[in-house]
Amino acid sequence: MHEQPRDVRDRPRDPLRRIATISLHTSPLDQPGTGDAGGLNVYVVEVAKRLAERDIEVEIFTRAVCRDSPPATELVPGVLVRNVIAGPFEELDKNSLPAQICPFTFGVLRTEAAYAPGRYDLVHAHYWLSGQVAATAAERWGIPLVQSMHTLGKVKNLALADGDSAEPAARIRGEHEVVSAADRLVANTTEEARQLAGLYGADESRVRVVSPGVDLSVFRPGSSAAARRRFGLPADAVVLLFAGRIQPLKGPDIVLRAASLLREHAPHLASRLVVVFVGGPSGSEVGAPGRLTALASGLGMAGRVRFEPPCPQAELAEWYRAASLVMVPSHSESFGLVALEAQACGTPVIAAAVGGLRTAVRDGFSGVLVEGHDPADYARVVAELAGSPACAARLESLSRGAVAHASAFGWAATADGLIDVYTGVMNEAAAALSA
Numbered sequence: 001m002h003e004q005p006r007d008v009r010d011r012p013r014d015p016l017r018r019i020a021t022i023s024l025h026t027s028p029l030d031q032p033g034t035g036d037a038g039g040l041n042v043y044v045v046e047v048a049k050r051l052a053e054r055d056i057e058v059e060i061f062t063r064a065v066c067r068d069s070p071p072a073t074e075l076v077p078g079v080l081v082r083n084v085i086a087g088p089f090e091e092l093d094k095n096s097l098p099a100q101i102c103p104f105t106f107g108v109l110r111t112e113a114a115y116a117p118g119r120y121d122l123v124h125a126h127y128w129l130s131g132q133v134a135a136t137a138a139e140r141w142g143i144p145l146v147q148s149m150h151t152l153g154k155v156k157n158l159a160l161a162d163g164d165s166a167e168p169a170a171r172i173r174g175e176h177e178v179v180s181a182a183d184r185l186v187a188n189t190t191e192e193a194r195q196l197a198g199l200y201g202a203d204e205s206r207v208r209v210v211s212p213g214v215d216l217s218v219f220r221p222g223s224s225a226a227a228r229r230r231f232g233l234p235a236d237a238v239v240l241l242f243a244g245r246i247q248p249l250k251g252p253d254i255v256l257r258a259a260s261l262l263r264e265h266a267p268h269l270a271s272r273l274v275v276v277f278v279g280g281p282s283g284s285e286v287g288a289p290g291r292l293t294a295l296a297s298g299l300g301m302a303g304r305v306r307f308e309p310p311c312p313q314a315e316l317a318e319w320y321r322a323a324s325l326v327m328v329p330s331h332s333e334s335f336g337l338v339a340l341e342a343q344a345c346g347t348p349v350i351a352a353a354v355g356g357l358r359t360a361v362r363d364g365f366s367g368v369l370v371e372g373h374d375p376a377d378y379a380r381v382v383a384e385l386a387g388s389p390a391c392a393a394r395l396e397s398l399s400r401g402a403v404a405h406a407s408a409f410g411w412a413a414t415a416d417g418l419i420d421v422y423t424g425v426m427n428e429a430a431a432a433l434s435a
Contacts, residue, residue: 027065346400
């Protein structure tokens with residue numbers, strides 16, 4: 001795995017013809033909101049589509065989790081998903097995936113070896129496991145490595161939720177290795193850029209900030225009344241929505257506890273309150289099915305809570321439109337695509353003032369950021385925004401602000417930012433070869 005790179009200096013090279021994208025631990029074909037599939041999946045798919053629209057081919061390498069998966073699947077013209085056999089044909093916990101890095105890497109290298117040298121202009125890896133693979137491939141192929149971490153183990157360990165486990169030392173070591181190996185590190189926000197430098201010793205000259213985006217053709221304002229009729233929700237209900245993976249890190253318990261407190265502190269809301277969770281179990285929640293349901297029952301909220309499975313983006317957008325408020329009380333969040341999607345639909349967000357949520361939500365303009373994770377603080381904000389008819393004007397103002405704020409985060413802008421990163425690192429590599 002430490003072979004010398006091929007000499008590609010003499011071959012003609014048009015900039016950005018084809019990119020290898022590595023997404024080992026979760027497939028872009030998986031439904032976001034379940035298992036380990038989430039914002040990273042959305043990011044990889046949406047960026048690949050926008051690059052293909054610019055005549056830049058993208059090949060996404062992911063681990064095959066089904067025996068019947070073909071070796072390659074065309075996602076859209078110009079985007080190919082390569083299903084690499086590495087380990088059992090089943091979903092593995094992320095802590096079990098490091099054992100599959102070597103077979104996965106060999107599968108990636110074998111794929112490239114079937115073509116003439118110089119098939120890829122650069123490799124872009126997502127998450128630290130993929131970075132381990134990409135570092136070997138980039139060295140072997142003699143091309144630049146661009147790395148997006150998406151989440152950082154040290155950051156998660158500094159903000160553990162009750163019932164969550166600390167990220168293992170092996171991950172922290174692996175992240176340090178990837179940060180050191182990358183020619184460019186793409187951070188979602190300036191805060192993440194600071195974390196890469198401060199916690200991992202990243203060379204600041206190699207870090208670039210490119211914000212994720214939202215599909216503004218899908219997530220857009222629409223009729224709240226129609227959405228509520230579709231899902232059987234009362235027209236006058238106060239609907240609190242949580243969307244995404246159900247795991248302690250995301251704080252779904254905070255939503256339930258806040259809703260329970262509302263019955264005590266804003267009893268006039270009790271008869272109209274509905275709490276909706278759209279998503280599937282992930283992380284430690286997989287090993288404890290029904291924990292959130294049990295909490296709802298224990299709080300006397302069972303009759304006010306709906307649990308809905310993960311759904312396609314168009315349906316998710318309807319859930320956002322049906323909601324009065326979307327709650328994102330995460331303990332750690334590299335960006336927070338759910339917050340951005342909800343705002344694009346015109347629904348204000350109540351979010352924890354952590355990580356990328358400080359960028360995704362403009363406090364007081366598109367939603368409200370809450371310091372800490374005390375359910376009472378979230379209950380207070382809900383009561384202030386939806387507790388009486390007098391709150392309607394502020395809620396409407398936040399709704400307009402939400403749409404305006406989200407409109408600046410289209411995926412086209414993300415793709416343009418990444419192209420600048422790619423071009424810059426390729427020019428730097430070319431200059432180094434010619435020196």
